Amino acid sequence: MAGRLAGRTAVVTGGSTGIGQEIARRLAADGADIAVADVSPADETRELVTATGRRFFSDKVDVSDEDAITGFAARVRGELGFADILVNNAAVVLPADLDHVTYEAWRRTFAVNVDGPFLASKAFLPDLKRSGSGRIINITSSSYWTAPPPFVSYISAKGALNGLTSVLAANLAVHDITVNGVAAGLxxxxxxxxxxxxxxxEQAVHIQDIKRVEMPHDVSGVVAFLASDDAAFITGQIVVADGGSTRR
Incomplete structure (x- = not known):
């Protein structure tokens, strides 16, 4: 098997479309077998992964449901073996400023964007402890620092995810598990x-130093690095991949 992730299994939440789909494809291209948890069918992702020669498993899962994510973890073990890499990518975006955001939307955003990574990390922790090179990678957002007003619940949730990333890194280093975040732009x-x-x-490109629209592969390459042995001594970091719009 070729690739720097050969012999490893990666779990990607929200991997049926968008950034998650590209992360699944990239990790497979680097040699990992892929499991996807999503509320939507992952047929297109399956095609992209199996085209690389890697194994694939997916299931319909609401990551904010503890029983659902725990059951999914058990099914992944049965299909692909123990997981080595967990990418918490699943998220919802419900745009509204403080005047218009409902408490229901606020709670749903936190349920998926914060409770989901917490529950998935708990569910796959036994696997990651066994791995010897366990990785948790949380997909967060540089909007935490720029704070556009219409996204009050989303940005608040991403801030909480940054905090979760830091404390899990401190908790899990003893098990040789690294925990990092990737803060994407738009x-x-x-x-x-x-x-x-x-x-x-257009506004996002205007404030970036790199004058083009950010694409999913701009995120997946960073994730692939953090998942690899090359990043074995990096933990508790939020790697900002936003074309220089925040320059942190």
Whole structure:
């Protein structure tokens, strides 16, 4: 088997489309078998992964449901073996400023974007402890620092995810598990296009040092590095991949 992730199994939540799909494809290209948890079918992701020669498993899972994610972890073990890499990518974006955001939308955003990574990390912790090179990678957002007003619940949740990343890194280093985040900028995905407009992308490019729209592969390459042995001494970090719009 070729590739720097050969012999490893990676779990990607929210891997049926967008950034998650590209992360699954990239990790497979680097040699990992892939399991995807998503509320939507992952048939297209399956094709991309199996085209690399890697094994693939997916299931319909709401990551905010503890029983669902625990059951999914057991099924992954049965299909692909123990997981070595967990990418917490599943997220919802429900745009609204404080005047208009509902408590229901606020809670749903936190349930998926914060409770989901917490529950998945708990569910796959036995696997990651066994691995000897366990990796948790949380997909967060550089909007935490730029804070555009219409995304009050989303940005607040990403801030909480940054905190979870830090404390899990401190907790799990004793087990040789690294925990890092990747803070993406505005990435052109179907979901981003649905929730914004072209002027929003133009504004993002304007404040970036790199003058082009960010694409999913700009995120997946960073994830692949953090999942590899090359990043074995990096933990508790939020790696900002936003074209220089925050320059942190």
């Amino acid at each position: 990435v052109r995905t179907a979901a981003a296009v649905e929730n914004t407009d072209e002027a929003f992308f």
